[in-house]
Amino acid sequence: MQPTRIRRFAVATGLILAAVALGCGGSSTPPNSSPAPVTGYSKVSLTIACDDAEFAHEFGYRARAWSGRTGATVKVELRPADSNLPADVRLLRPTQLGGPASRKELAPFASKREGSNPLQWDRILEVYRRNLSSWGEEYLGLPVAGDAFVLVYRADRFAAPEHRAGFAAKYPQRPLNPPATWEDFAEVAAYFADAQKKPSLAPLPKDPNRLLTEFHQIAACYDRRAMADSDRGKSVDQGLGLHYRQDTGRSRLTLPAFLASAKWLADTRAYRPAEASDDPVAALDAGSAVLAVLSLAEVARLPKDPATGGVQARFQVAGLPGTRTYFDAAGQRLPAGRGANYVPYLGSGAWIGTVSKASPHGEAAWDMLAEAAGVAGSFALLSEPRLGAGPFRTEHLEDTRDAVWHGYQFDPERSKALANAIRHYVSQNVVNPALPLRTPDQASRMATFEVELRKAAIGQVTPEAALAAAAASWEKLDASQNPDERTQWRRNAAGLP
Numbered sequence: 387m388q389p390t391r392i393r394r395f396a397v398a399t400g401l402i403l404a405a406v407a408l409g410c411g412g413s414s415t416p417p418n419s420s421p422a423p424v425t426g427y428s429k430v431s432l433t434i435a436c437d438d439a440e441f442a443h444e445f446g447y448r449a450r451a452w453s454g455r456t457g458a459t460v461k462v463e464l465r466p467a468d469s470n471l472p473a474d475v476r477l478l479r480p481t482q483l484g485g486p487a488s489r490k491e492l493a494p495f496a497s498k499r500e501g502s503n504p505l506q507w508d509r510i511l512e513v514y515r516r517n518l519s520s521w522g523e524e525y526l527g528l529p530v531a532g533d534a535f536v537l538v539y540r541a542d543r544f545a546a547p548e549h550r551a552g553f554a555a556k557y558p559q560r561p562l563n564p565p566a567t568w569e570d571f572a573e574v575a576a577y578f579a580d581a582q583k584k585p586s587l588a589p590l591p592k593d594p595n596r597l598l599t600e601f602h603q604i605a606a607c608y609d610r611r612a613m614a615d616s617d618r619g620k621s622v623d624q625g626l627g628l629h630y631r632q633d634t635g636r637s638r639l640t641l642p643a644f645l646a647s648a649k650w651l652a653d654t655r656a657y658r659p660a661e662a663s664d665d666p667v668a669a670l671d672a673g674s675a676v677l678a679v680l681s682l683a684e685v686a687r688l689p690k691d692p693a694t695g696g697v698q699a700r701f702q703v704a705g706l707p708g709t710r711t712y713f714d715a716a717g718q719r720l721p722a723g724r725g726a727n728y729v730p731y732l733g734s735g736a737w738i739g740t741v742s743k744a745s746p747h748g749e750a751a752w753d754m755l756a757e758a759a760g761v762a763g764s765f766a767l768l769s770e771p772r773l774g775a776g777p778f779r780t781e782h783l784e785d786t787r788d789a790v791w792h793g794y795q796f797d798p799e800r801s802k803a804l805a806n807a808i809r810h811y812v813s814q815n816v817v818n819p820a821l822p823l824r825t826p827d828q829a830s831r832m833a834t835f836e837v838e839l840r841k842a843a844i845g846q847v848t849p850e851a852a853l854a855a856a857a858a859s860w861e862k863l864d865a866s867q868n869p870d871e872r873t874q875w876r877r878n879a880a881g882l883p
Contacts, residue, residue: 428457430750435465435473441737444773445477445530448763452754460754474745475755477530480518480733483740484879485826487521493741493748495525498756505756506779511812513819514778518733522878526740528752528759531767533735534776535603536685536807538670539564539677541702543578553577564677564704567726568604568650571677571707575657578676587657588666588678590843594836596664599734600679601839602628604650606731606820607709609643611720613818627880628731628820629831635873639835639857642713648842648849655845670701679706681735683774685794685804696795703796703803705810730812730819736778769793776808783809824879825872827863834859 434449436442446462453460465471467482476486486492499507507515510529519527543549544562553562556577565571578586591597609628631638638644659674667687669675688697708726711719739755741748757763759778767775768782771793777783782790788805796804813819823832835856842852864872877883 426456427453427747427750427753430456430458430747432458432460432474432745432747432751432754433472434460434462434475434477435469435471436462436477437465437467438477439464441477441531441773444767444770445758448758448766449754452757456750456753458750458754472742472744474742474747474751476740476742478527478738478740480736480738481822481824481828481832483519483521483527483738484824484828484875486740487524487526488826488875488878491743492521492526493743493745493752495519495528495741495752497749497752499525503756505760509761509780510759511778511780511814513732513821514736517821517881518736518824519738520881522881523883527738528755529736529778530739530755530758530764531737531773532776532778532782532812533733534682534774534808534811535599535679535706536682536804536811537564537677537704537706538680538685538688539702539704540670540673540675540700542700543673543676544702549578549581552581564702565707567710567722568607568707569710572650572654572657574677575654579657585657585659585669585674586676587654588669588675589659589661589663590655590840592662592664594833594840595734597840597843598832598836599731601647601651602731602734602820602822603679603706604709605643605647606729607707607727608646608712609641609820610729610818611712611714611722612708612727612729612813612816614815615817617817627823627876629823630876635876637857637860639860640853642717642719644853645849646713648839648853651839651843652845652849655843681774682776682794682808683772686771686774690795696797697800699797703800703807705807728810728813729816732812732819732821734822735774736776765790771795777812780814783812783814825875827867827875831860831863834863 432449434445436445442462442464446460449460449462452458463473465473467476467478468485498505501508514529514532515525519525519529544564550562557573560570562574565574575586591600606628629638630636663669666675666678666680667684670678671689685703688701690696691698706728708722708728710722710726712722712727713719739758741751741755745751758767761779761781764779764782765787767773768777768790781787785805788802791805791808792801794801794804822828838852838856838859841847842849
């Protein structure tokens with residue numbers, strides 16, 4: 387089990403026990419609501435399994451709201467994602483879907499997709515419907531939470547006259563503003579580290595998954611040109627997702643986009659503290675970081691003003707950077723043009739609801755998940771900042787619905803900036819986002835990749851050596867697998883039959 391999973395299992399045990407108790411024998415309706423008429427599931431009992439304590443606890447409230455209206459009983463259990471214990475519903479990360487999908491343990495989602503259904507299937511973002519919840523050509527899940535990351539920076543440091551003047555002297559071509567590109571990000575970090583004689587970036591994450599996410603957020607932008615809908619069919623296909631070539635089936639780890647991203651991590655090492663940490667919020671608060679990429683759950687932990695209860699004015703929000711250049715399918719570096727090349731990397735922190743093929747209550751399970759994935763149910767989850775749930779429906783990105791982000795306790799101007807940064811993160815206009823690896827062997831592959839990547843990030847080896855070692859470990863794993871099965875996994879993960 388990953389270290390972060392172990393920590394999650396150790397946290398909030400009492401919380402989950404309380405949730406399970408409520409699901410088994412406590413009140414089946416949320417506080418301050420009246421029971422709805424039973425609609426036909428009074429003899430149904432659903433078990434919901436999840437490996438994250440906080441998400442399981444919060445999802446339990448949504449499930450019990452459904453049970454209060456239908457007469458069903460729900461029970462939420464905290465379990466590892468690879469547990470063999472029976473469960474009607476499993477809440478999985480998109481990266482965890484490949485295992486049970488390849489073993490044909492999951493029931494396909496075939497109902498409730500008509501336009502008249504309250505789920506409004508077509509309003510779920512295409513990348514979540516077609517790419518992250520499917521396997522091959524089958525839909526095997528419903529998204530119940532997206533992910534989102536934003537850039538948070540110290541507005542007080544950026545606005546200080548001495549820093550604006552100092553930055554202009556070092557980089558006369560542009561003012562000291564939130565970075566539009568990862569190259570700008572590195573230059574801002576370099577300036578502040580020199581000006582303040584101390585680190586200017588958050589520590590390298592201890593959490594392997596977080597380090598991989600940050601790396602892929604950069605690699606996505608270098609890997610391909612951001613394409614709009616009008617560009618479909620004009621570009622050479624980038625392969626079986628981000629990690630494999632379509633022509634040879636071999637890994638893409640040593641391609642120029644990955645190398646540029648590994649070099650970025652290595653080059654910014656000088657601006658970070660020596661010790662790794664999983665708390666970028668503390669670094670921003672202390673001033674040892676002037677800017678950092680935060681998940682929405684981390685945004686919710688930004689220090690508050692005792693007088694107003696809102697996030698302190700020294701913290702401001704912007705969208706994630708893109709890159710000044712990108713690499714085409716032939717490996718040629720090309721300029722991004724007038725703007726940054728931003729390609730979103732989506733799904734690493736999302737949640738997918740799946741139904742076991744062995745469940746005797748599949749119809750009820752899909753009904754419960756459809757309510758959670760619907761407009762009202764999904765907004766209820768997004769309105770809990772501590773979960774950091776991101777958008778996965780078009781409604782979540784409409785500016786008329788920005789009130790859902792007010793729970794992060796910014797003033798109106800910065801709440802709007804947060805909403806815009808979240809819209810930018812998803813970038814609906816980009817039709818070729820990058821996605822995490824979803825094959826059944828992704829955990830072992832990503833673990834070996836992270837080990838080598840971290841060596842480059844802390845200066846133990848060169849980026850070239852790190853990527854070569856990671857690629858070699860993947861080839862060794864290839865040799866131990868059935869080639870036909872491995873090829874099928876990669877095609878199915880990419881949405882191909």
